[in-house]
């Protein structure tokens with residue numbers, strides 16, 4: 643059964659055409675740590691901030707250039723899904739150890755400054771989440787109270803989004 647699930651996941655990912663562009667090693671935002679057994683067990687959703695004009699490359703370059711302690715596994719904008727950290731490695735996105743050590747981080751570039759996700763981004767996010775079928779989906783907000791993803795900190799908007807994501 644597990645083998646079948648792994649195969650389904652692989653096919654779904656192939657269909658998605660994820661751009662693999664891992665962050666270079668030996669920079670501060672590469673934690674060099676691998677998840678413990680049983681993890682990651684949760685997905686954490688973020689927005690990159692009120693910068694709708696940014697591209698996934700801009701976000702990735704910013705992580706590298708700023709030398710900051712920030713990274714995430716995926717960046718989504720419309721049809722583009724870029725993977726920056728492998729699924730078996732810990733990234734720094736949740737603002738707390740328990741969040742980082744348990745979850746995959748997905749950054750979505752919003753389509754406006756209020757932080758809404760475009761329909762295309764929601765479709766791409768759904769396709770990506772479908773490759774993690776049994777994992778609960780939470781917000782950065784749920785870990786630390788940070789207003790991220792901003793527009794969806796409102797629980798009505800979050801519940802509507804979850805419904806569209808089939809969760």
Ligand SMILES: [Zn+2]
Nearest residue numbers: 688689782790
């Ligand atoms: Zn966040």
